[in-house]
Amino acid sequence: MASYLDSAALVTSGIAIGGYYAAPLQLAPETIGSLLGLQTLAFAAGALFGGRLGDRFGRRTVFTCSLVLYAAGVLLLLVAASPALLFAGVIATGLAIGADLPVSLALVNEEAPEGRKGTMVVFSSMLWLAGIVAVLLLSSFMGAQGMLGGRVLFAHLLVVAVVVLLLRLTLSESAEWAAARRAADTHPNSPAEKVEFGRIRDLFRAPTGYALLATGLYYATWNLGANTLGQFGTFLWTALAEGEVARYSQLTLLGLPMGFVAGLVFMRVVDRPARQAWFAAGTALIVIAWALPALFGPGEFTLVAVMLVSGLGNAFAGESIYKIWSQELFPTLLRATATGVTMAFTRALAGLAALGTPALALGHTGLFFGLLLGVTVLSAVIGLVWVPRLARTARSEERADAVQRVEPADPSGAPTPDTTEKAVP
Structure with a gap:
C-alpha cells in the first residue's frame, strides 16, 4: 500500500493543484511548477534519510512514522485555502512518500519467499498503478469542480492512509533485516559481515558503487x-x-486495463530468464511513445498515445524493473539506503526539472519534447547494456561466496574433507 498511497498522492497533487485549485486560488503556472517541484524535492530528501534510517533502525519504525506524516500533509492539502498551506502540504507529503517507499520495498522483498521476490516487487508496482486508477476514476466521474473537486481527491487519500496505518501497526519487523543486524552487531569486524553492516562508505565502493550509479542513472x-x-x-x-x-x-x-494485464504477465516471468526479453520490449515501447510528440508535436492524439504506449511499456520496464534491481543488487543492510539514494537523486532531478516545466513546455515546445525523448533513449541504453553486466557480476560473486563459506581451505591450500553440504550454484 506504500506504492498505492505514494502514486495516488503525486497524481492527486498534479490534478488538484494544476486543475481544480488553480483558478479558485489564482495559481500562476510558475506557482504550480514550484508547488509540484517542491513536492518532488521533498520526496528526494525523504527517500535519502528514510532509506538510511530504515537500514539502521528497522523497516517497521520508519514506515509507520512516515505514514503519520503523510496523513498530516494530506490533511493540510485537503483544508488548504491559500498557497501557504499548499506549500506546507506538498512538503510534508513529499517527505513522507520518500521515506516510506524504500523501506516498504525492502520489507516486501525480504519477506517474500525465494523465487517469488521479483513477483512481489512487481505486485507493489501494480498497486502503484492502482493508486493512479483510483484517483483518475474519482476525477473522471465524481462531477465536482473547483475547490470541492480537489478536496474530494485529498479526502480519499486521508481515509486510505488512516486505514493502512492501523493495518501497519499489526506488522512485525523484517526477519531478514533483523538477522542481518544481529550478525553485524555480533561480528562487526568479520570480512563476511563487513559490507552487510551497511556503512555509508561501503555503498560507494565496488561492486555496490557501480550498481548505485547504474540504477540511479537509469531511474x-x-x-x-x-x-x-x-x-x-x-x-x-x-x-x-x-x-x-x-x-x-x-x-x-x-x-490502465492493459497495464494491469501486462503487469500480471510480468509477474509470471520476472523471476525467470525471460525477464530480459520482456524488459527490452517494454523499453522499445517507451521510446516509441516519447518519439511521437517529439516528431509530430503535442496534440490530442500524440498526448493520448504517449500515455497509452508508455503505460504499456512501463509494465515491463521503468519503475517496475528499477525496483527489482534496487533489491537484487545490494546487500540487506545497504538495500534501503541504496534505494533511498537513487530515489533521492531521481526525485531531485525531477523536482528541478519540474520548476521549469510549465514555462519550457509553453515557450519551447519542440525542445521540451525533444529533451524528453533524449533522456528516454539514454535510460534504454543503460538498462539494456550496463545493468545486465552488473547483474551477471553480482550472481558470480554470490556463487563464489557460497562455495567459499561451505568449502573452507586448510592451511596447505587444499579443500577440507567433504563434511558439509555443497553449495548449489
Whole structure:
C-alpha cells in the first residue's frame, strides 16, 4: 500500500493543484511548477534519510512514522485555502512518500519467499498503478469542480492512509533485516559481515558503487518522462491540446486495463530468464511513445498515445524493473539506503526539472519534447547494456561466496574433507 498511497498522492497533487485549485486560488503556472517541484524535492530528501534510517533502525519504525506524516500533509492539502498551506502540504507529503517507499520495498522483498521476490516487487508496482486508477476514476466521474473537486481527491487519500496505518501497526519487523543486524552487531569486524553492516562508505565502493550509479542513472532518466506525465499531464493537456480535465482523466483510464494485464504477465516471468526479453520490449515501447510528440508535436492524439504506449511499456520496464534491481543488487543492510539514494537523486532531478516545466513546455515546445525523448533513449541504453553486466557480476560473486563459506581451505591450500553440504550454484 506504500506504492498505492505514494502514486495516488503525486497524481492527486498534479490534478488538484494544476486543475481544480488553480483558478479558485489564482495559481500562476510558475506557482504550480514550484508547488509540484517542491513536492518532488521533498520526496528526494525523504527517500535519502528514510532509506538510511530504515537500514539502521528497522523497516517497521520508519514506515509507520512516515505514514503519520503523510496523513498530516494530506490533511493540510485537503483544508488548504491559500498557497501557504499548499506549500506546507506538498512538503510534508513529499517527505513522507520518500521515506516510506524504500523501506516498504525492502520489507516486501525480504519477506517474500525465494523465487517469488521479483513477483512481489512487481505486485507493489501494480498497486502503484492502482493508486493512479483510483484517483483518475474519482476525477473522471465524481462531477465536482473547483475547490470541492480537489478536496474530494485529498479526502480519499486521508481515509486510505488512516486505514493502512492501523493495518501497519499489526506488522512485525523484517526477519531478514533483523538477522542481518544481529550478525553485524555480533561480528562487526568479520570480512563476511563487513559490507552487510551497511556503512555509508561501503555503498560507494565496488561492486555496490557501480550498481548505485547504474540504477540511479537509469531511474532518473526514465523518470523524467514519467514524472512529467504524472505531475503535468493535466497541465499539458489543457495548455497545449486545449482539452478538459475530466476528458483527460477518462482517456488516461483507457490504457490502465492493459497495464494491469501486462503487469500480471510480468509477474509470471520476472523471476525467470525471460525477464530480459520482456524488459527490452517494454523499453522499445517507451521510446516509441516519447518519439511521437517529439516528431509530430503535442496534440490530442500524440498526448493520448504517449500515455497509452508508455503505460504499456512501463509494465515491463521503468519503475517496475528499477525496483527489482534496487533489491537484487545490494546487500540487506545497504538495500534501503541504496534505494533511498537513487530515489533521492531521481526525485531531485525531477523536482528541478519540474520548476521549469510549465514555462519550457509553453515557450519551447519542440525542445521540451525533444529533451524528453533524449533522456528516454539514454535510460534504454543503460538498462539494456550496463545493468545486465552488473547483474551477471553480482550472481558470480554470490556463487563464489557460497562455495567459499561451505568449502573452507586448510592451511596447505587444499579443500577440507567433504563434511558439509555443497553449495548449489
